[in-house]
Amino acid sequence: MNDKNPKSSSGKFRKWFKRKHKKKQPDPYYLQDELSDGDDFMEDIYVSSLEIDPCTSTNELRIFVGTWNVAGRAPVGSLAVDLEEWLKPQDAVDIYVLGFQEIVPLKTRTVIGAEDPRKATNWNLLIGKALNESSGCPWLTPMLNPISSDSYHYVRNPGLEKRASFSAICDNTRMRGKPITQHRHHQQAVIGGSKYKLMASKKMVGVFISVWMKEELVTKYSVSNVKVSSVACGIMGYLGNKGSVSVSMSIERTSFCFIAAHLASGEKQGDEGRRNHQVSEIFKRTSFPRSAKDEHNLHPLTILGHDRIFWFGDLNYRLYNLEDNLARHLIQKKDWKALQEFDQLRREQEDGGVFQGWREGNIEFAPTYKYSSSNFNRYSGGVPSRSGEKQRTPAWCDRILWYGKGVKLLSYLRSEIKFSDHRPVSALFSTQIEVNKSSNPRIFSKDTIVPNIMPPEQIIFPLQGTSGNYEEGKATLLSLIVKDTEASSIHTKKL
Numbered sequence: 489m490n491d492k493n494p495k496s497s498s499g500k501f502r503k504w505f506k507r508k509h510k511k512k513q514p515d516p517y518y519l520q521d522e523l524s525d526g527d528d529f530m531e532d533i534y535v536s537s538l539e540i541d542p543c544t545s546t547n548e549l550r551i552f553v554g555t556w557n558v559a560g561r562a563p564v565g566s567l568a569v570d571l572e573e574w575l576k577p578q579d580a581v582d583i584y585v586l587g588f589q590e591i592v593p594l595k596t597r598t599v600i601g602a603e604d605p606r607k608a609t610n611w612n613l614l615i616g617k618a619l620n621e622s623s624g625c626p627w628l629t630p631m632l633n634p635i636s637s638d639s640y641h642y643v644r645n646p647g648l649e650k651r652a653s654f655s656a657i658c659d660n661t662r663m664r665g666k667p668i669t670q671h672r673h674h675q676q677a678v679i680g681g682s683k684y685k686l687m688a689s690k691k692m693v694g695v696f697i698s699v700w701m702k703e704e705l706v707t708k709y710s711v712s713n714v715k716v717s718s719v720a721c722g723i724m725g726y727l728g729n730k731g732s733v734s735v736s737m738s739i740e741r742t743s744f745c746f747i748a749a750h751l752a753s754g755e756k757q758g759d760e761g762r763r764n765h766q767v768s769e770i771f772k773r774t775s776f777p778r779s780a781k782d783e784h785n786l787h788p789l790t791i792l793g794h795d796r797i798f799w800f801g802d803l804n805y806r807l808y809n810l811e812d813n814l815a816r817h818l819i820q821k822k823d824w825k826a827l828q829e830f831d832q833l834r835r836e837q838e839d840g841g842v843f844q845g846w847r848e849g850n851i852e853f854a855p856t857y858k859y860s861s862s863n864f865n866r867y868s869g870g871v872p873s874r875s876g877e878k879q880r881t882p883a884w885c886d887r888i889l890w891y892g893k894g895v896k897l898l899s900y901l902r903s904e905i906k907f908s909d910h911r912p913v914s915a916l917f918s919t920q921i922e923v924n925k926s927s928n929p930r931i932f933s934k935d936t937i938v939p940n941i942m943p944p945e946q947i948i949f950p951l952q953g954t955s956g957n958y959e960e961g962k963a964t965l966l967s968l969i970v971k972d973t974e975a976s977s978i979h980t981k982k983l
Contacts, residue, residue, distance in 0.1 A: 544741060546920045549582045549705075550898075553915050555748065555800040555886050556586075557857075559908035560593035560694070562607065563614045567907060572618040574903040574912050577683075581916070584684065584700040585735075586615060587748025589802040590908075591696045599693055599722070599729045608691040608698075615698055619684040687711070688735045692718040693728035695801070697748040699735050709923070713738045713787035715776040721769045722752075730766060732801070736776040736794065738787055741922035742894075745794035747774070749801035755881060760832050763804055764842040796919055797891040799846070802910065805833035806883040807855075815855075815881050816870060824852055831884060846889045849900030849915060855882035856902055856911040864906035886913040894920040 554574065575584065591607050592598045685706055688699040695718075701711070714737040722730035732749040749770060752762040774791050788794045807815055810830040818827045828834060828851060836842045858880040860868045869879035888900065896918045903912040 543925055544922045545925055546894075547740075547923050549739070549919050549921055550580055551583045551585060551798075551917045551919055552581045553585045553746070553798050553800055553888050553917065554587065554912060555589075555802065555888060555914075556905075556912035557589040557750070557802040557886065557908060557910035558591055559861075559910065560590045561908055563610050567905075568614055568617055570903075570905040570907060571614055574905055574914065575615075575618055577619050582702050582705055583687075584615075584619065584698075585746045585798065585800075586698045586700075587733075587746075587801050588694075588696040588698075589748075589750040590694040591691070592694045594694055594729045599727055603691065603693075605691065608689060608696055611696060612686060612689055612698055615700065616682070616684070616686065619700060620682045688714050688716055688737065690716040690718060690733040690735065692720060692731060692733050695728070695731060695733050695748060695750050697733045697735055697746065699737070699746065709739050709921075711737065711739055713743070713776075713782070713785060715787075717774045717776055719770050719773045721766045721773075725769070732770045732774065734774050734776075734791070736788060739921050740924065742796065742920070743788050743794040745788070745791050745797045747791065747797070747799045747801075749799065749803065751802070751804045753804050755806040755883070760805065760808075760836055760841070764836060767842050792891075795892055796895055798888070798917075799843075799890070800888040800913075800915075802857075802885050803833065803887045804885050805831070805836070805887070806885070807881055808832040808835055810881065812869070812879070812881045816867070819854055819867075819882060822854070824854075827855075833884075833887060843889060846891045847897075848887065848889045849897045851884060851900070853902045854911075855884050856913055857883055857885040857909060859906075859909045859911070861909055864909070868909065886910055888913060888915040890917070 552575070556574075575586075588611065591611060592604070598604075682703060684700040685703045686698070687701045687706075688697070690697050697716075705711075714735070716733065716735050718728075718731065718733045720726055720728035720731040722728060730750050730752055732747050734745060734747045736743070736745050738744070747770065749767075751766050752759060754762070771791055776787065776789055778785075778787065778789070791797060807827070807830045815827065815830075831851075833843070833848075837844060837846070855867075858868045858878065860866050860877060862877070867880075867882045868877045869881075886902075890897075898916040898918055900915045901913070903914065905912055
């Protein structure tokens with residue numbers, strides 16, 4: 489799991505994924521999402537394999553990715569200070585991508601009932617306040633707008649070059665194997681002079697993702713194809729107590745995918761298999777379909793079709809085959825290297841069970857779960873056992889992984905916010921994006937009109953028909969070419 493591991497490769501991961509599913513009879517409904525079949529996947533490979541050409545340059549962006557399981561607790565005003573400390577708003581961060589788990593209690597009513605957007609709204613309010621007010625920018629209240637479309641994308645404002653407005657949302661939820669299209673509410677921030685703009689937001693039961701970008705970069709770069717997708721794979725394989733919400737977006741010529749996930753809990757032997765299966769389901773069922781408005785814009789349809797991919801959340805992988813008292817002893821000694829030898833996610837990666845070819849930074853912080861609900865300063869359970877507390881061996885449940893070239897990890901750490909039984913985790917990345925060299929006068933933009941000179945045999949023939957004189961037709965053709973070439977400052981030789 490070292491981020492410098494040279495064995496991390498796209499071919500290795502795709503080979504693992506195909507091997508995991510080659511013996512399974514594909515469901516016709518999901519056939520188009522299978523990685524080994526269908527035009528969608530081949531198209532994704534084509535889109536993501538475009539080489540950098542002389543018409544592009546690369547620019548650096550810094551992306552903050554964070555994950556936090558808040559244990560069903562509602563955000564309160566006093567949390568703003570802690571949230572600001574976690575996010576550490578600073579000019580160096582260009583994009584904030586935040587994933588939350590259990591923003592509502594995972595009870596029957598919340599799992600099978602209708603979605604309530606108010607919790608997501610409250611979190612966005614708090615995030616917006618932490619990111620903007622700390623830098624002296626005003627933050628106005630987000631509004632709830634009813635959505636009737638099934639896609640989430642930018643529409644260019646003809647009055648402002650490189651400006652875009654957020655208009656719709658893509659919700660691709662499946663329940664009991666059948667597609668369900670539901671109208672959702674989108675929280676769009678009304679910002680006047682704010683430093684960070686809300687770009688995407690999606691909630692599925694307790695899993696929530698919120699993406700923010702510097703306002704100046706929304707103006708500077710072409711940001712397009714912003715879409716979201718949700719996959720429910722909890723109870724019975726299709727309820728939203730576990731699963732993922734994902735955001736796809738393109739910045740100039742580089743595509744990004746952010747996946748916030750909450751996987752199956754449990755520290756019994758075999759529970760890791762349930763988590764691995766859910767990861768596979770999320771890969772198979774996450775899609776970002778194209779609409780008629782997309783026209784010829786070939787944005788990625790699947791997770792692996794993107795250039796830069798970030799997967800984060802309460803992945804729930806535990807410490808494998810390690811006695812509780814020994815685990816606590818190693819934690820007390822801060823012997824993270826020895827403790828990582830028992831890390832279940834690392835073992836599953838090495839054995840090819842999950843996330844093969846993905847990368848994660850070195851873990852140099854204490855396990856993030858489970859802290860006592862009565863005293864967030866210590867882990868739950870232990871010896872002697874405390875009445876009413878769950879006995880759980882501490883583990884690194886909250887993780888951040890990435891996949892793709894052009895990504896460099898700058899930091900990987902946990903925060904000490906004592907709000908839930910989990911500690912938040914964050915990673916800061918430096919990533920490259922491909923930008924069109926529109927300032928180069930030798931490069932035509934996509935709107936440039938280039939003279940259309942047809943082959944001589946297609947033009948001379950009708951000229952012959954008017955006079956029957958081939959030489960006259962040739963002379964006429966020459967005059968047409970000269971006019972076109974003079975208009976476009978291109979010199980041509982005589983025929």
